[in-house]
Amino acid sequence: MTRVKSTGLKLSLLCSSVVFMLWGCGNSEQPQAASTALPLVQVMELPAPVSDRVHQFSGILESDKTAELSFRVPGTLEQILADEGSQVKKGQVIARLDPHDFQVSVMELEARLSEAEAAHRLAAIELKRVRAAINDKAIAGVKLDRAISAEARAKAGVELLKQSLKKAQDSLAYTSLKAPYDGVIGKRFVDRYELVDVGTQIVTIHQPTTLNAVVDVSESQIWNLRQGANGEVSWFNAEGSVAAEITQIASVPDRLKRTYEVTFALKQAPKQLVAGKAVNVAVSLPYASKTPVFCIPAMAVSSQKSQLYVNRVVNEHAKAVAVKAMSQTDDSICVSGELQQGERIILAGGAFVENGHKVEVLGEAQVKS
Numbered sequence: 001m002t003r004v005k006s007t008g009l010k011l012s013l014l015c016s017s018v019v020f021m022l023w024g025c026g027n028s029e030q031p032q033a034a035s036t037a038l039p040l041v042q043v044m045e046l047p048a049p050v051s052d053r054v055h056q057f058s059g060i061l062e063s064d065k066t067a068e069l070s071f072r073v074p075g076t077l078e079q080i081l082a083d084e085g086s087q088v089k090k091g092q093v094i095a096r097l098d099p100h101d102f103q104v105s106v107m108e109l110e111a112r113l114s115e116a117e118a119a120h121r122l123a124a125i126e127l128k129r130v131r132a133a134i135n136d137k138a139i140a141g142v143k144l145d146r147a148i149s150a151e152a153r154a155k156a157g158v159e160l161l162k163q164s165l166k167k168a169q170d171s172l173a174y175t176s177l178k179a180p181y182d183g184v185i186g187k188r189f190v191d192r193y194e195l196v197d198v199g200t201q202i203v204t205i206h207q208p209t210t211l212n213a214v215v216d217v218s219e220s221q222i223w224n225l226r227q228g229a230n231g232e233v234s235w236f237n238a239e240g241s242v243a244a245e246i247t248q249i250a251s252v253p254d255r256l257k258r259t260y261e262v263t264f265a266l267k268q269a270p271k272q273l274v275a276g277k278a279v280n281v282a283v284s285l286p287y288a289s290k291t292p293v294f295c296i297p298a299m300a301v302s303s304q305k306s307q308l309y310v311n312r313v314v315n316e317h318a319k320a321v322a323v324k325a326m327s328q329t330d331d332s333i334c335v336s337g338e339l340q341q342g343e344r345i346i347l348a349g350g351a352f353v354e355n356g357h358k359v360e361v362l363g364e365a366q367v368k369s
Contacts, residue, residue, distance in 0.1 A: 038358055038359055038360040039349060039352050039353050039357070039359050039360065040349055040359075040360050040362045041311075041313070041318075041346045041347075041348065041349035041350065041353060041359045041360070041361060041362060042346070042347045042348040042349060042361075042362050042363055042364070042365055043313055043344045043345060043346055043347055043361055043363075043364050043365070044296070044297075044300065044344070044345060044347045044364060044365045044366075045342060045343070045344060045364065046294055046296070046339055046340065046341055046342060046343045046344070046345055047294060047295070047296070047341065048341050049292035049293055049294050049341060050287070050293050050294070050295055050334065051286055051287065051293070052284040052285060052286055052287070053284070053285055053286075053287055053326070053327050053334065054282050054283070054284050055221065055282070055283050055284075055285055056280055056281070056282055057215035057216070057217060057262075057280070057281045057282075057283065058215065058278065058279075058280055058281075059213045059214050059215030059216070059264075059278075059279055059280075059281055060213070060214055060276060060277070060278060060279070061211050061212070061213055061214075061266075061273060061274065061275055061276060061277045061278075061279055062211070062212050062213075062214050062275055062276075063186075063206035063207050063208050063210065063211060063212070063275045064207060064210035064211065064212055064265070065181060065183065065206060065207040065210070066186075066204065066205070066206040066207075066275075067180055067181075067204070067205050067206070068201050068203075068204050069094065069177055069179075069180075069201075069202050069203050069204070069205060070177075070196075070198070070199050070200050070201055070202055071095075071097060071174060071175070071177055071196060071198065071200070071202065072171075072174040072198060073097065073102070073171050073174045073175060073198065074195075074196065074197045074198055075097035075098055075101070075102075075175060075195070075196065076097060076098040076193060076194070076195050076196075077095060077096075077097060077098075077190055077191070077192055077193060077194050077195075077196055077202075078096050078097055078098045078099075078192070078193075079095060079096040079192070080094070080095045080188065080190075080191075080192055081093055081094055081095060081096070082094045082095075082179075082185045082203070083185065083188070084185050084186070084187055084188050085184060085185060086184070086185050087182075087183075087184055088179040088182070088183060088184070088185060088205065089179065089182055090179055090180065090181050090182050091178050091179065092178060092179045093176050093177065093178055094177045094178065094179055094185070094202070094203060094205075095176075095177040095202055095203070096175055096176050096177070097175040097176075097196070098175070099172055099175045102168065102171050102172040102175055103172060105168040105171070105172075106165065106168045106169055106172055109161060109164050109165040109168050110165060112161050113158065113161040113162060113165055116154070116157045116158045116160075116161050117158050119154045119157065120151070120154035120155050120157070120158050122154075123147075123150045123151040123153075123154035123155075124151050124154075126147050126150065126151070127147040127148060127150070127151040130143055130144050130147040131144065131147075177202060177203075179205060180205070181205075181207070182207070183205045183206055183207045184205065184206060184207070184208055185203050185204070185205055186203070186204040186205065186206045186208075186275070187203065187204045188202070188203050189201045189202060189203065189204075190202055206275060208269075208274065208275055209269060210265075210266075210269065211266045211269045211273060211275065212247070212263050212264060212265050212266065213231075213233050213244055213263070213264040213266060213279050213281050214261060214262070214263050214264075215261075215262050215264070215281050216254070216257060216259035216260070216261060216262075217259060217260050217261075217262050218258075218259055218260075219253065219258060219259070219260065221285070222249070222260040222262075224285045224286070224288070225246060225249055225262060225283070225285070226246070226249075227246050227247065227248075227249060228245060228246060229245070229246045229283065230243065230244070230245055230246075230283075231243075231244045231245070231246070231264050231281045231282060231283040232244070232281070232282045232283075233264065233266060233279050233280070233281050234279065234280050234281075234282070235272075235273070235277060235278065235279045235280065236278070241282070242266050242267065242268055242269075242270065242273070243266075243267045243268075244264035244265060244266050244267060244281065245264065245265050245267065246262060246263070246264055246265075247263050247264070247265045248261075248262070248263035249262050249263075250262070264281055287326050287327075287334075287336070289324075289326060289336040290336075291336045291337060291338065291339075292336065292339065292340075292341075293326050293334050293335065293336045294334065294335060294336075294339055294341075295332050295333070295334040296310070296332065296333065296334075296335065296345070297331065297332055297333075297347060298328070298331060298332060298333045299347065299348060300345055300346065300347050300350070301323065301325075301333055301335065302350050302351060307322055308322070308323050308324065308325055308335065309321060309322055309323065310323050310335065310337065310339065310345050310346075311345060311346040311350045311353055311355075312339070312343055312344065312345050312346075313344045313345065313346060313359065313361065316358055316359060316360075316361065317356060317357065317358050317359065318346060318350075318353045318354070318355060318356065318357055318358075318359050319355060319356065320355040321337050321338055321339060322337060322338075323335035323336060323337035323339070324336050324337060344361075344364070346359070347365050348365075349362075
Protein backbone atom coordinates (compact mmCIF):
# COMPACT_ATOMS: atom_id res chain seq x y z
CA MET A 1 0.00 0.00 0.00
CA THR A 2 2.84 2.41 0.84
CA ARG A 3 4.67 1.47 -2.36
CA VAL A 4 1.67 2.39 -4.54
CA LYS A 5 1.32 5.81 -2.99
CA SER A 6 5.04 6.56 -3.49
CA THR A 7 4.83 5.65 -7.16
CA GLY A 8 1.80 7.93 -7.65
CA LEU A 9 3.61 10.87 -6.01
CA LYS A 10 6.63 10.45 -8.29
CA LEU A 11 4.40 10.41 -11.35
CA SER A 12 2.70 13.62 -10.29
CA LEU A 13 6.04 15.42 -9.81
CA LEU A 14 7.26 14.26 -13.23
CA CYS A 15 4.16 15.63 -14.98
CA SER A 16 4.52 18.98 -13.19
CA SER A 17 8.15 19.28 -14.35
CA VAL A 18 7.20 18.60 -17.96
CA VAL A 19 4.45 21.23 -17.85
CA PHE A 20 6.83 23.83 -16.37
CA MET A 21 9.48 23.16 -19.07
CA LEU A 22 6.91 23.49 -21.82
CA TRP A 23 5.69 26.80 -20.37
CA GLY A 24 9.23 28.11 -20.23
CA CYS A 25 9.84 27.13 -23.86
CA GLY A 26 6.68 28.86 -24.92
CA ASN A 27 7.89 32.22 -23.46
CA SER A 28 11.46 32.08 -24.83
CA GLU A 29 10.69 34.64 -27.56
CA GLN A 30 9.82 37.52 -25.16
CA PRO A 31 13.45 38.52 -24.16
CA GLN A 32 14.46 38.36 -27.79
CA ALA A 33 11.78 40.90 -28.67
CA ALA A 34 12.90 43.21 -25.86
CA SER A 35 16.51 43.11 -27.07
CA THR A 36 15.53 44.57 -30.47
CA ALA A 37 13.87 47.72 -28.98
CA LEU A 38 15.40 51.07 -30.09
CA PRO A 39 17.28 53.12 -27.47
CA LEU A 40 15.21 55.99 -26.12
CA VAL A 41 16.83 59.44 -26.15
CA GLN A 42 15.85 62.99 -25.30
CA VAL A 43 17.03 65.70 -27.70
CA MET A 44 17.41 69.46 -27.70
CA GLU A 45 17.68 72.04 -30.43
CA LEU A 46 21.15 73.53 -30.74
CA PRO A 47 20.94 77.21 -29.64
CA ALA A 48 22.52 80.18 -31.35
CA PRO A 49 26.33 80.28 -31.20
CA VAL A 50 28.08 82.62 -28.78
CA SER A 51 30.97 84.90 -29.70
CA ASP A 52 32.19 86.07 -26.30
CA ARG A 53 33.01 84.51 -22.98
CA VAL A 54 32.81 86.35 -19.67
CA HIS A 55 36.09 86.15 -17.75
CA GLN A 56 36.27 86.91 -14.04
CA PHE A 57 39.36 88.51 -12.48
CA SER A 58 40.03 89.32 -8.83
CA GLY A 59 41.70 92.60 -7.97
CA ILE A 60 42.14 95.51 -5.59
CA LEU A 61 40.88 99.07 -5.81
CA GLU A 62 43.55 101.76 -5.94
CA SER A 63 43.33 105.52 -6.18
CA ASP A 64 44.08 106.92 -9.60
CA LYS A 65 46.70 109.22 -8.03
CA THR A 66 48.77 107.80 -5.18
CA ALA A 67 52.15 108.99 -3.93
CA GLU A 68 54.36 107.88 -1.05
CA LEU A 69 56.03 111.05 0.16
CA SER A 70 59.49 111.22 1.74
CA PHE A 71 62.11 113.87 2.52
CA ARG A 72 65.02 114.53 0.20
CA VAL A 73 67.34 115.24 3.14
CA PRO A 74 67.90 113.42 6.44
CA GLY A 75 67.01 114.87 9.81
CA THR A 76 64.82 114.78 12.89
CA LEU A 77 61.08 115.01 12.29
CA GLU A 78 59.98 118.16 14.12
CA GLN A 79 56.38 118.65 12.99
CA ILE A 80 53.56 116.66 11.39
CA LEU A 81 50.97 119.13 10.16
CA ALA A 82 48.43 116.79 8.50
CA ASP A 83 46.73 113.79 10.09
CA GLU A 84 45.46 110.66 8.38
CA GLY A 85 42.27 111.33 6.45
CA SER A 86 42.78 115.10 6.30
CA GLN A 87 42.32 117.03 3.08
CA VAL A 88 45.40 118.89 1.80
CA LYS A 89 45.96 121.36 -1.02
CA LYS A 90 48.78 121.41 -3.52
CA GLY A 91 51.87 123.03 -1.96
CA GLN A 92 50.57 122.70 1.61
CA VAL A 93 53.26 121.74 4.15
CA ILE A 94 52.59 118.27 5.53
CA ALA A 95 55.66 117.76 7.75
CA ARG A 96 58.90 119.53 8.73
CA LEU A 97 62.38 118.44 9.79
CA ASP A 98 64.46 120.31 12.35
CA PRO A 99 66.02 123.05 10.14
CA HIS A 100 68.78 124.18 12.54
CA ASP A 101 71.75 122.43 10.92
CA PHE A 102 70.65 123.49 7.44
CA GLN A 103 70.21 127.10 8.55
CA VAL A 104 73.73 127.10 9.97
CA SER A 105 75.12 125.78 6.67
CA VAL A 106 73.34 128.54 4.77
CA MET A 107 74.67 131.28 7.04
CA GLU A 108 78.19 129.88 6.85
CA LEU A 109 78.16 129.78 3.08
CA GLU A 110 76.69 133.27 2.89
CA ALA A 111 79.64 134.55 4.96
CA ARG A 112 82.17 132.66 2.86
CA LEU A 113 80.58 134.03 -0.29
CA SER A 114 80.91 137.59 1.02
CA GLU A 115 84.57 136.93 1.74
CA ALA A 116 85.12 135.46 -1.72
CA GLU A 117 83.43 138.40 -3.39
CA ALA A 118 85.68 140.80 -1.48
CA ALA A 119 88.73 138.83 -2.54
CA HIS A 120 87.55 138.95 -6.13
CA ARG A 121 87.09 142.71 -6.02
CA LEU A 122 90.61 143.09 -4.67
CA ALA A 123 91.99 140.79 -7.37
CA ALA A 124 90.19 142.82 -10.03
CA ILE A 125 91.65 146.09 -8.68
CA GLU A 126 95.13 144.58 -8.58
CA LEU A 127 94.76 143.38 -12.17
CA LYS A 128 93.77 146.90 -13.23
CA ARG A 129 96.87 148.37 -11.56
CA VAL A 130 99.17 145.81 -13.14
CA ARG A 131 97.73 146.54 -16.57
CA ALA A 132 98.40 150.26 -16.05
CA ALA A 133 101.95 149.56 -14.91
CA ILE A 134 102.55 147.33 -17.92
CA ASN A 135 101.40 150.11 -20.22
CA ASP A 136 103.96 152.40 -18.58
CA LYS A 137 106.54 149.60 -18.82
CA ALA A 138 107.13 149.96 -15.10
CA ILE A 139 106.97 146.22 -14.23
CA ALA A 140 107.72 142.89 -15.88
CA GLY A 141 105.10 141.16 -17.97
CA VAL A 142 105.16 138.07 -15.76
CA LYS A 143 103.35 140.02 -13.04
CA LEU A 144 100.48 140.63 -15.44
CA ASP A 145 100.07 136.91 -15.94
CA ARG A 146 99.98 136.38 -12.20
CA ALA A 147 97.41 139.10 -11.73
CA ILE A 148 95.17 137.69 -14.46
CA SER A 149 95.37 134.22 -12.87
CA ALA A 150 94.63 135.57 -9.39
CA GLU A 151 91.57 137.45 -10.62
CA ALA A 152 90.29 134.36 -12.46
CA ARG A 153 90.76 132.16 -9.37
CA ALA A 154 88.92 134.67 -7.21
CA LYS A 155 86.07 134.83 -9.70
CA ALA A 156 85.83 131.03 -9.85
CA GLY A 157 85.80 130.90 -6.07
CA VAL A 158 82.82 133.23 -6.01
CA GLU A 159 80.90 131.07 -8.49
CA LEU A 160 81.73 127.90 -6.56
CA LEU A 161 80.42 129.35 -3.32
CA LYS A 162 77.28 130.61 -5.04
CA GLN A 163 76.48 127.09 -6.16
CA SER A 164 77.25 125.68 -2.71
CA LEU A 165 74.98 128.30 -1.16
CA LYS A 166 72.20 127.43 -3.62
CA LYS A 167 72.57 123.76 -2.71
CA ALA A 168 72.40 124.57 1.02
CA GLN A 169 69.33 126.76 0.49
CA ASP A 170 67.64 123.95 -1.43
CA SER A 171 68.43 121.51 1.39
CA LEU A 172 66.90 123.94 3.86
CA ALA A 173 63.76 124.14 1.69
CA TYR A 174 63.64 120.33 1.54
CA THR A 175 63.09 120.21 5.30
CA SER A 176 59.46 121.08 4.51
CA LEU A 177 57.46 118.21 2.96
CA LYS A 178 54.73 119.61 0.70
CA ALA A 179 51.71 118.06 -1.00
CA PRO A 180 52.32 117.53 -4.74
CA TYR A 181 48.60 117.86 -5.53
CA ASP A 182 45.18 118.21 -3.89
CA GLY A 183 44.32 115.01 -2.07
CA VAL A 184 43.82 113.12 1.17
CA ILE A 185 46.45 111.81 3.58
CA GLY A 186 45.91 108.07 3.42
CA LYS A 187 48.42 106.82 6.02
CA ARG A 188 51.24 108.11 8.22
CA PHE A 189 54.30 105.94 8.84
CA VAL A 190 56.45 107.92 11.34
CA ASP A 191 56.01 109.96 14.52
CA ARG A 192 57.48 113.23 15.72
CA TYR A 193 61.10 113.38 16.83
CA GLU A 194 62.04 110.27 14.88
CA LEU A 195 65.27 110.41 12.89
CA VAL A 196 64.43 109.85 9.23
CA ASP A 197 66.72 109.23 6.30
CA VAL A 198 66.45 110.12 2.64
CA GLY A 199 63.64 108.08 1.12
CA THR A 200 62.02 107.12 4.42
CA GLN A 201 58.29 106.92 3.77
CA ILE A 202 56.49 109.62 5.76
CA VAL A 203 52.89 109.65 4.46
CA THR A 204 50.79 108.41 1.58
CA ILE A 205 48.65 110.91 -0.31
CA HIS A 206 45.95 109.93 -2.78
CA GLN A 207 42.78 111.07 -4.52
CA PRO A 208 40.04 108.64 -3.37
CA THR A 209 37.35 110.14 -5.61
CA THR A 210 38.91 108.55 -8.70
CA LEU A 211 39.47 104.79 -8.38
CA ASN A 212 41.07 102.07 -10.47
CA ALA A 213 40.64 98.31 -10.24
CA VAL A 214 43.99 96.58 -10.66
CA VAL A 215 43.92 92.87 -11.59
CA ASP A 216 46.46 90.21 -12.56
CA VAL A 217 45.93 88.48 -15.90
CA SER A 218 47.66 85.27 -17.00
CA GLU A 219 49.85 85.09 -20.07
CA SER A 220 47.27 82.89 -21.82
CA GLN A 221 44.67 85.68 -21.65
CA ILE A 222 46.65 88.92 -21.79
CA TRP A 223 46.94 88.85 -25.58
CA ASN A 224 43.16 89.09 -25.87
CA LEU A 225 42.88 92.35 -23.91
CA ARG A 226 43.14 95.81 -25.39
CA GLN A 227 43.03 99.34 -24.07
CA GLY A 228 39.54 100.80 -24.13
CA ALA A 229 37.81 97.44 -23.55
CA ASN A 230 34.90 97.59 -21.10
CA GLY A 231 34.34 95.59 -17.93
CA GLU A 232 32.03 95.42 -14.93
CA VAL A 233 33.33 95.81 -11.37
CA SER A 234 31.45 94.11 -8.52
CA TRP A 235 32.18 93.37 -4.88
CA PHE A 236 30.92 91.34 -1.95
CA ASN A 237 27.21 91.88 -1.25
CA ALA A 238 27.00 94.36 -4.12
CA GLU A 239 23.50 94.99 -5.47
CA GLY A 240 24.89 95.94 -8.87
CA SER A 241 28.11 96.66 -10.69
CA VAL A 242 30.10 99.67 -11.88
CA ALA A 243 31.25 100.12 -15.46
CA ALA A 244 35.02 100.32 -16.01
CA GLU A 245 37.44 100.69 -18.90
CA ILE A 246 40.93 99.33 -19.45
CA THR A 247 43.44 102.20 -19.33
CA GLN A 248 46.76 100.40 -18.78
CA ILE A 249 48.11 96.96 -19.73
CA ALA A 250 51.55 95.96 -18.45
CA SER A 251 53.80 94.50 -21.14
CA VAL A 252 56.25 92.89 -18.70
CA PRO A 253 55.04 90.13 -16.34
CA ASP A 254 55.61 89.94 -12.60
CA ARG A 255 58.82 88.02 -11.87
CA LEU A 256 57.24 85.68 -9.35
CA LYS A 257 53.59 85.36 -10.37
CA ARG A 258 54.24 85.56 -14.13
CA THR A 259 51.04 87.58 -14.54
CA TYR A 260 50.41 90.92 -16.19
CA GLU A 261 48.92 93.88 -14.33
CA VAL A 262 45.86 95.41 -15.99
CA THR A 263 44.23 98.63 -14.77
CA PHE A 264 40.51 99.35 -15.13
CA ALA A 265 39.37 102.94 -14.57
CA LEU A 266 35.98 103.08 -12.81
CA LYS A 267 33.55 105.47 -14.49
CA GLN A 268 32.02 106.28 -11.12
CA ALA A 269 32.90 105.61 -7.49
CA PRO A 270 30.02 104.83 -5.10
CA LYS A 271 30.55 105.67 -1.42
CA GLN A 272 31.01 102.04 -0.44
CA LEU A 273 34.05 101.74 -2.70
CA VAL A 274 37.35 102.72 -1.09
CA ALA A 275 41.00 102.20 -1.95
CA GLY A 276 42.18 98.74 -0.90
CA LYS A 277 38.79 97.04 -1.28
CA ALA A 278 38.75 93.61 -2.95
CA VAL A 279 36.66 93.50 -6.13
CA ASN A 280 35.84 91.24 -9.07
CA VAL A 281 36.08 92.44 -12.66
CA ALA A 282 34.06 90.74 -15.42
CA VAL A 283 35.27 91.15 -19.00
CA SER A 284 33.75 89.68 -22.15
CA LEU A 285 36.45 88.32 -24.44
CA PRO A 286 35.97 86.71 -27.87
CA TYR A 287 36.59 82.99 -28.28
CA ALA A 288 39.70 82.00 -30.20
CA SER A 289 37.94 79.53 -32.49
CA LYS A 290 37.55 79.25 -36.26
CA THR A 291 34.27 77.34 -35.88
CA PRO A 292 31.13 78.51 -34.04
CA VAL A 293 30.99 78.01 -30.29
CA PHE A 294 27.83 76.63 -28.66
CA CYS A 295 27.08 76.53 -24.95
CA ILE A 296 25.09 73.39 -24.08
CA PRO A 297 24.35 71.33 -20.94
CA ALA A 298 27.33 69.25 -19.83
CA MET A 299 25.23 66.05 -19.94
CA ALA A 300 24.96 66.43 -23.74
CA VAL A 301 28.71 65.90 -24.16
CA SER A 302 30.32 62.46 -23.98
CA SER A 303 33.96 61.44 -24.13
CA GLN A 304 35.97 58.55 -25.48
CA LYS A 305 39.75 58.30 -25.18
CA SER A 306 40.11 61.99 -24.20
CA GLN A 307 38.06 63.08 -27.24
CA LEU A 308 34.78 64.90 -26.64
CA TYR A 309 31.71 64.16 -28.75
CA VAL A 310 28.21 65.49 -29.28
CA ASN A 311 25.63 63.06 -30.72
CA ARG A 312 23.61 64.70 -33.48
CA VAL A 313 20.28 63.14 -34.57
CA VAL A 314 19.81 63.01 -38.36
CA ASN A 315 16.88 61.04 -39.82
CA GLU A 316 16.40 59.31 -36.47
CA HIS A 317 20.01 58.08 -36.49
CA ALA A 318 22.75 59.16 -34.09
CA LYS A 319 25.88 60.69 -35.55
CA ALA A 320 28.83 61.49 -33.30
CA VAL A 321 30.50 64.87 -33.92
CA ALA A 322 33.93 65.58 -32.43
CA VAL A 323 34.06 68.85 -30.48
CA LYS A 324 36.59 70.87 -28.49
CA ALA A 325 35.83 72.34 -25.08
CA MET A 326 36.33 76.13 -24.99
CA SER A 327 35.03 76.88 -21.49
CA GLN A 328 32.99 75.26 -18.76
CA THR A 329 30.77 76.24 -15.83
CA ASP A 330 29.09 74.16 -13.14
CA ASP A 331 26.34 72.81 -15.40
CA SER A 332 27.21 73.80 -18.97
CA ILE A 333 30.08 73.52 -21.38
CA CYS A 334 30.88 75.63 -24.45
CA VAL A 335 32.21 73.61 -27.38
CA SER A 336 33.31 74.23 -30.94
CA GLY A 337 32.98 71.83 -33.83
CA GLU A 338 31.13 71.06 -37.04
CA LEU A 339 27.75 72.01 -35.60
CA GLN A 340 25.00 74.33 -36.79
CA GLN A 341 22.26 76.22 -35.04
CA GLY A 342 18.90 74.42 -35.03
CA GLU A 343 20.33 70.90 -35.27
CA ARG A 344 19.01 68.31 -32.85
CA ILE A 345 21.51 66.80 -30.45
CA ILE A 346 21.02 64.10 -27.85
CA LEU A 347 20.63 65.54 -24.37
CA ALA A 348 19.90 62.38 -22.39
CA GLY A 349 20.54 58.76 -23.28
CA GLY A 350 23.64 59.37 -25.36
CA ALA A 351 25.72 56.98 -23.22
CA PHE A 352 23.70 54.04 -24.61
CA VAL A 353 23.90 55.09 -28.27
CA GLU A 354 26.51 54.09 -30.83
CA ASN A 355 27.47 56.13 -33.87
CA GLY A 356 25.16 55.43 -36.81
CA HIS A 357 22.54 53.50 -34.83
CA LYS A 358 18.89 54.30 -35.08
CA VAL A 359 17.28 55.88 -32.04
CA GLU A 360 13.79 56.62 -30.81
CA VAL A 361 13.26 60.22 -29.75
CA LEU A 362 11.33 60.31 -26.50
CA GLY A 363 10.90 64.07 -26.47
CA GLU A 364 12.58 67.44 -27.04
CA ALA A 365 13.76 69.54 -24.12
CA GLN A 366 13.69 73.32 -24.04
CA VAL A 367 17.11 74.35 -22.81
CA LYS A 368 18.54 77.86 -22.63
CA SER A 369 22.18 78.28 -23.55
